[in-house]
Amino acid sequence: MTSITRTLTLSLSVAAAAIFLVLLGTVIWLDVAREREQAFCQAAAAILSRATVVDPGRGLTIRSIHSIEDLKSTSPNLWYVVSYDGLTAEFGRELRPALPFSLPYTGPIGFSVLNTLDQKSAFCLAVVRRGTSELVMMIGGAQVGVDQIARSFVVRNFFSIFLLAIAFASTVAAGAFLSARFVARSIERVTRLALAIEPTAPQASISLDEVPVELKPLASALNRAFQEIDAYIQRQRRFLGNAAHQLRTPLTLLRAKIEDVTEPALKGELVRDVRRLSSLVSAMLDLARLQNHAIEKRPIDLAVVTRDVLADFSPSALDSGIELSLEQVEEGTIVVHGVEAAVRSALANLVGNALVHAHGAGRVVANLDRGSVSICDDGAGISPSPERIEPFQTGNTSKEGYGLGLSIVQEIMAAHGGALIVTSTPGRGTTASLRFPEASEATPGEIHIPQR
Missing domain, CATH: 3.30.565.10 (Histidine kinase-like ATPase, C-terminal domain)
Incomplete structure (x- = not known):
């Protein structure tokens, strides 16, 4: 039989995990809806940053990782320029429009969405600290997927999300523990009320006023079972008393008939048997009285x-x-x-x-x-x-x-x-x-x- 506490804890944990994921997805969606271009910029820059390898002796290398290949396959107009401490790597040079500044870029650290020199399109400018210098990334024509945006959001806010997850899990664990204790105490209360019923008085019932609402159907079913058991016992007791009472008359007649028996041995044996039957009938009547009354x-x-x-x-x-x-x-x-x-x-x-x-x-x-x-x-x-x-x-x-x-x-x-x-x-x-x-x-x- 499955434990109620275990089932309750598991159900609350699954529900809490689902709620947390929905809330996280809602936050990501709101973030994208509020600053769509900024979110796309940050996601694309995160992908490019993971693929960039700085080798001071050989220059910059953009690794062919899965995410960068997905970005290239979904973005036919993709172009990017990556520079680091005088080193430069570029992709899609023929697609890159004229920029509003000269390369290499030497601006402040951060993310920006800027317009091209002809004002016909926009591109992403990201400057991040790496080692002793800044990694500058300019990306245009990127079509970033929702999963990549979500991954970028989680990576950027991992510490905050982790703390929120711990707080949420602690709250759910405390709620599950308190709920389990409440359920256990409620069941114990109903159990005590059931055990308080005297075996000699099964017609008693559990007071529904002291039973929680969730357990009232169970208590009502127990009360009904007690009533049916009591009715059955009363029928059996009435049958016992009636049977014993009805047996007295034929035993009295049998006792009178025995007096007519002439053979002494047979008469003595019959007298003993009738005396024993009379004793049993009297005992049955006494037992019926005991059982029907306190x-x-x-x-x-x-x-x-x-x-x-x-x-x-x-x-x-x-x-x-x-x-x-x-x-x-x-x-x-x-x-x-x-x-x-x-x-x-x-x-x-x-x-x-x-x-x-x-x-x-x-x-x-x-x-x-x-x-x-x-x-x-x-x-x-x-x-x-x-x-x-x-x-x-x-x-x-x-x-x-x-x-x-x-x-x-x-x-x-x-x-x-x-x-x-x-x-x-x-x-x-x-x-x-x-x-x-x-x-x-x-x-x-x-x-x-x-x-x-």
């Missing part, structure tokens, strides 16, 4: 909630032949801040997962510590050398996955500013922890369930 955190005694959840699952654990127990590191209350119903639902999902998915487990233990609760089992584990554990994933594809429960637990903990952390050792069991902001940082080897 949660109001209140102090929760995590020890009380854990004991209640374990008591609820005791019948299922007895039916499965699994021992449920509670171990508390610190005595007394363990207080965290959150929504009690949601925390209870998350903990119930972890206990239910341990009872259903911990294949070969004989014991499930709830460990309470400051700001956290962990559900540990001594089952087969979930994956050899796991690096990341995703919701709905298991270590063995032939077995049933964690299902929706673990994903809901992760969402509940994210809403509380906490984390769901899983550690597993193949053959020795799995530990799933609810860690609240009140807890310390995660220890090495723990696996965070990724945010979605």
Whole structure:
């Protein structure tokens, strides 16, 4: 992707160069228009001066350079006389009219346009300093091209043009730098406004009053995207809540039907499955409430909630032949801040997962510590050398996955500013922890369930 600053600087540089060349051309044109004959005289004299070589022992030599040959080819009536310290070189003598003074000329240094003796034509007289004497050039009938006039003008005024070019380039560079900084700061301002929008409140928008005019279309497009995203999220949340609510009725009817099952083993298995489905539906409803409303955190005694959840699952654990127990590191209350119903639902999902998915487990233990609760089992584990554990994933594809429960637990903990952390050792069991902001940082080897 092209840098805005680089593109802006390059564009300004090209535009500045074009403007400078146009201005230079305009100055040259005005100079020629104001003193046309003087400009032609100076250009022709400059060409002749570059071609003239002074050799005190051999005289004057007019070199056959490209510019002098162009001048001869475009000027059929060209004539010139060059003299230096008594030495003379002449071209087109037969075309030279009578001059108003005798040769050699010994006048002041400078450029002049004089009339011939018969007053029918004009010629250029140029006297320039070269070495210890003056180089005198008289030129008539010269047809000088625009490029040669421009070259002569630039050579004569090179120092002034150079200083102006430096000043112009410095001004453009400063303007480009300040413009780039303004653009960068404007983009940073819009970025800060976008980052200030709470992820839990995507319906918020960027205030267009604080956005520069050039960036308002971009900010408006971002606001529209935020609104569409928020509408999509709200539809998904409504669907989640409605689906969970609609599932309650058939689950209640199914629970009543199970009572008519006469086979004890089948009845016990069906009861466990329906209890797990009911737990998932309750978790979905809790999650929908959390997502649709800003949660109001209140102090929760995590020890009380854990004991209640374990008591609820005791019948299922007895039916499965699994021992449920509670171990508390610190005595007394363990207080965290959150929504009690949601925390209870998350903990119930972890206990239910341990009872259903911990294949070969004989014991499930709830460990309470400051700001956290962990559900540990001594089952087969979930994956050899796991690096990341995703919701709905298991270590063995032939077995049933964690299902929706673990994903809901992760969402509940994210809403509380906490984390769901899983550690597993193949053959020795799995530990799933609810860690609240009140807890310390995660220890090495723990696996965070990724945010979605």
